[in-house]
Amino acid sequence: MLEARGLKKSFGQINVTNDVTILVEKGERRVILGPNGAGKTTLFNILVGELKPSAGTIHLDGRDVTGDTVEARAKRGLARSYQKNNLFTELTLKENLALAVATASGASGWFLRDTLNDTDILAKVRDVAAKVGLSELLDHPVDAVSYGARRQLEVGLALATDPSVILMDEPTSGVGPEMIHGFHRLLKTLPRDLTVVIIEHDMDLALDVADRVSVLNYGELVFEGTPDETRGSSLVNEIYLGGRADA
Numbered sequence: 341m342l343e344a345r346g347l348k349k350s351f352g353q354i355n356v357t358n359d360v361t362i363l364v365e366k367g368e369r370r371v372i373l374g375p376n377g378a379g380k381t382t383l384f385n386i387l388v389g390e391l392k393p394s395a396g397t398i399h400l401d402g403r404d405v406t407g408d409t410v411e412a413r414a415k416r417g418l419a420r421s422y423q424k425n426n427l428f429t430e431l432t433l434k435e436n437l438a439l440a441v442a443t444a445s446g447a448s449g450w451f452l453r454d455t456l457n458d459t460d461i462l463a464k465v466r467d468v469a470a471k472v473g474l475s476e477l478l479d480h481p482v483d484a485v486s487y488g489a490r491r492q493l494e495v496g497l498a499l500a501t502d503p504s505v506i507l508m509d510e511p512t513s514g515v516g517p518e519m520i521h522g523f524h525r526l527l528k529t530l531p532r533d534l535t536v537v538i539i540e541h542d543m544d545l546a547l548d549v550a551d552r553v554s555v556l557n558y559g560e561l562v563f564e565g566t567p568d569e570t571r572g573s574s575l576v577n578e579i580y581l582g583g584r585a586d587a
């Protein structure tokens with residue numbers, strides 16, 4: 341379980357995270373919605389430990405990780421996939437995944453050629469590649485595959501660490517409808533005990549995959565509910581869908 345209570349962060353005069361409390365159950369799919377600049381990415385940065393909150397606490401499976409580094413939280417099972425590609429673009433997908441698996445295994449000083457000769461690592465790479473639908477592309481260099489495949493690889497890199505909680509920052513941003521459907525299927529095949537927190541702009545995807553939805557606006561958590569409650573919320577419609585012609 342991921343429990344964040346009373347988180348605060350400001351940049352200058354702006355309260356970007358304003359007393360945010362968010363409790364995510366083990367195995368839950370939680371989607372974070374909110375307009376541009378609402379503070380979604382900042383919240384993720386605080387949860388993974390890249391930013392220090394000025395107030396508040398974070399517990400992972402009952403343990404206080406508020407003062408822990410990114411690496412220490414990762415060891416406790418918290419993984420993140422990024423909004424922007426964070427890949428070794430000249431290496432193959434297999435090599436990128438092998439490095440992630442080797443790093444997560446805790447061994448230091450891995451050389452790429454060693455990881456690619458290690459049968460346990462290769463088995464794990466194949467397993468993760470199958471989960472994210474990249475088995476056919478393993479021998480391609482990252483810079484030769486589509487943008488959508490790179491986004492899937494990002495998720496694969498996070499899965500390679502065997503996380504208990506995975507935070508995904510806009511995993512479908514910039515990809516076409518076909519990839520969105522593919523990603524949607526991928527989410528449904530992830531282990532049910534894996535906790536998934538997703539920042540997602542695609543409302544249909546969000547409401548389809550979420551168990552619960554949290555809405556941020558101006559740094560505050562202004563709504564939380566089931567997908568049906570979210571669809572029926574006039575507040576959510578006003579702040580999130582207000583700009584849409586069909587809202």
Ligand SMILES: Nc1ncnc2c1ncn2[C@@H]1O[C@H](COP(=O)(O)OP(=O)(O)OP(=O)(O)O)[C@@H](O)[C@H]1O
Pocket residue numbers: 351354356374375376377378379380381382383
């Ligand atoms: N390091 C920083 N220094 C100053 N201001 C920042 C910093 N990081 C974020 N902000 C500001 O904090 C606010 C929230 O940003 P954040 O990226 O968390 O929002 P978001 O909801 O993820 O938006 P988007 O959907 O556009 O990614 C924005 O006004 C942003 O300009």
